[in-house]
Amino acid sequence: MRAIVFDIKRYAVHDGPGIRTSIFFKGCPLRCVWCHNPESYKAGIESICRSNRMGNVDVADETEIGKTYSLGELISEIENDQLFFDESGGGVTFSGGEPLMHIDFLEAILKACKEREIHTALDTTAYAPKDKIDRIINHVDLFLFDLKHMIDKDHISHTGVSNKSILENLKYLADKGREIIIRFPMIPDFNDSEENINLMLDFLNQLPKKPAFHILPYHRTGQDKFRRFGIENSMPDIPSMKEEDTEWVQNLFRESGYKVNVGG
């Protein structure tokens, strides 16, 4: 069993508690227009040309996005930093792309992590049938749950998929008492309307326990990647969102009793 991973980021300090290693699986069912990892869209390994700079000289070089890992290989990458996890209360975060697309591999590696006393977080769009969630629910210590839009029509138009199963899965995880951090990518003119924010608050208020609420203000990093990797880009060329533009949302959620954080 192998999975394609497009990046392994060590000393990741914004993807859950402590010092973490974030594993980015390749392949995603969503096509969020603001995506900052568009190279993760496709599931297969892709070849690109890049240039290696040495002073004023550039040397063209063929390189691949994505590398396949066996379970053993990936576990050993994760174990490299176990000491840092222990010291900091950190662990591993599976991200992507969408890790649930690799459900067999994901289930196996989550189990392997738990056997090794490694804290696990899953950064997910939760766009998946419930039976997939059931397979991993007991091996994930923390869900980093991406919540993008409450109005289905807008969700479909900007991500390509419906939010129906996403919201069902959120309620399901909350009902099961799982630890959840909501990650809200705040994108200008897409999901930052008062209407959407209030709908989100109403939905979260109905959950048995209030999850933590993290706002990720829109960042332009994706723009350059679309260009670099030659991927069609429908995101308008707008500046990154400033932290102060998120203040009203922060205040609204804080007043409603949520633990709010900006920037993950």
Place this chain on the structure above:
Amino acid sequence: MNNRIKHLREQSLNAINCISPERALLMTEFYKSDEAQMVSTPVKRALSFKHFFANKKICINPNELIVGERGPAPKACPTYPEICIHSLGDLQILNEREKVSFKVDEETFKIYEESIIPFWTGKTNRDKLIGNMTPEWLNAYEAGIFTEFQEQRAPGHTVLGKKMFQRGFLDVKQDIVKAIETLDFLNDNEAYDKQEELKAMAIVCDGIIHFAERHADELENLAKAESNSERKVELEEMAKVCRRVPAHAPETMHEALQHYWFIHLGVISELNPWDSFNPGRLDQHLLPFYEKEVKTGKLAEESMYELLHAFWIKFNNHPAPPKMGVTAKESNTYTDFCLINVGGLKEDGSDAVNEMSYVILNVIEEMRLLQPSSMVQLSKKNPDRFIKRALRIVKTGFGQPSIFNTDAVIQEMLRQGKSIEDARNGGCSGCVETGAFGTENYSLSGYFNLAKILEVTMNNGVDPRKGKQIGLQTGELSSFNSYEELFAAWQKQVQHFANIKLRGNNVIERLYATYLPVPFLSVLVDDCISKGRDYNAGGARYNTSYVQGVGLGSLSDMLASIKYNVFDKEKVSLDDLKKAMDANFNGYDQLRSDLIYKTPKYGNDDDYADDLAIDIFETFYEAVNGRPTAKGGVFRINMLPTTCHVYFGNIMAATPDGRLAEMPLSEGISPYQGADTKGPTAVVKSAAKIDHLRTGGTLLNQKFSPQFMEDEAGITQVMNLVRSYFRMDGHHIQFNVVNADTLRDAQKNPESYKDLIVRVAGYSDYFNDLGEDLQNEIIRRNEHTEF
């Protein structure tokens, strides 16, 4: 800081570094005297010390609280003609050079021309030293295989222990008198030598007390003439302090600081010992005074800070004495490597962090001075509050304090045979050197260019730069059929050059013991008095001579490149690789790109390259560690470069890792600049693979962009990174928190960045004072920016 301190600090920052002929003249005068011809060498040195302090100009700057200057004014730097002489040409260069200049006025030129140079030519220690070296030594030295620390500066590399914060010179003089009385002239064939050494020690005690008395006299005179009543009282109080210390043990915070300062001046005037001198565990030494005075309300907290600030400024007034010779590229800086230690463990093994530790951290943050430099000792027993406080200072980006692993440092010393109490009372000084404070002579002897030795090996023992055979003939390049054969040849060359270096050291140590004893330093360091033996002759309780390996990261990458590209993957033959190197990779862009981007590199937690770092380390360790020194001590290794990695790279051609000719090598045990691409956990894991506990210090430099410590969470994770590295026995880590754009701008507009201090390598320096190549290197050092 209050207005007075602001003013004193400005004064110190604006003072112009210059050469003062005062000391050289007084030494010449004394050495010419009849008295000097009649006495033993230790007594002669002691009398010269006394002569200097009896006649030098007393300098009391307006509004000062702590008094005493090495020269006639702040930043007026003496020369030490007993060690080496500055020619008129040298003085010209010092006067005119753009970086780290020292102004020389007409009068001074004249004095050197007429008095100093004629008298000392042919009589300096450097003349003796060079004259005693073998042709092999001179060849290797000129090729840049190693440097020699004691060539222009005396051995020092030591730090004051707690003894002198509890005793005065009248007290230690009694010990000396007692030691003389117990000499056994009938059974001890060294009794006469010991008597002369002890007599010398007694003389310097008188000398330093007299120097303080002269300050007291001057302060009383100033008080009489002072019209401002507040200052008048202050001057009278300062005079009283100088009447009491350093003759007697200090009883107040003010006395303790003034006491140390006189001691400091004594050490740095007696000779020009390396790494200035250092009060060491200052928070431990000052705690009793804090408890006695500040806690009881006798001394206002404000006044305590004012005294400490004034104390800090005194260090900044004293630049490192400049080198002679046109090519003095190694370690060119005003910094004199005085490293104040905060935190760590007490003698009984308990957490030593106290209120004074936090006070000193406040002082460091507020003063933001180049000197003194500072570090925190971090033990697993120290609270998180302590390291977080230190990191919040690190975050402000002037390179201080650096962070040391107390638990590892103690284990290093225990392995070297020190008692657990002496080990716990120790720490690190200079850049990263481990030592038992107050009881050890732990001298650095020179940098050792591990990478250059590969170049020599690849040229069958010839230094390609000069075309001279300096090493063994270990075989033509084409004769190596495996990586292992090439590595074995390198190992033979390392052994060869280590032998040359150690032989030289043992001669040089005897030269200092014989001709330049240091009775004043000997009074301060145990057990020189009870042994009746000079610090330079093995009088200290422990004697360690270090050789500092340079280029670990670079050499690992060079070897990894050969192993990977030539032998494992067979991408290029050894001969073709050599051709590309000889062409400085001109016309070999594709190959060079592969060497840089597609070859395993040290610093990425990749065993392929890291295992080679271990092999290099073990080879160097075997060649040096445990061999006897002429002081009755032991040679050991540490891994630090100061700025020597720039010089060592400068004398090398292009290398198998894709590095171009003359570019700097990696520094300390840090990865080569830009070679680490897996983030800081991978860097510290690679760095922890060598056995730090068998060294006397390693240096790891990690550059962070400021965003990394922006918030509390960031500070916490950096703390966890440090604690993790220390769990793996890492010795030291320091953070350069500054972004590359700032540095580039500073390079273009130096005038706007006069106060920009950066971490160089084991010390901080003004960015503007660094040479352009070193500036570029700091800019290039990999920035681990967050996504």
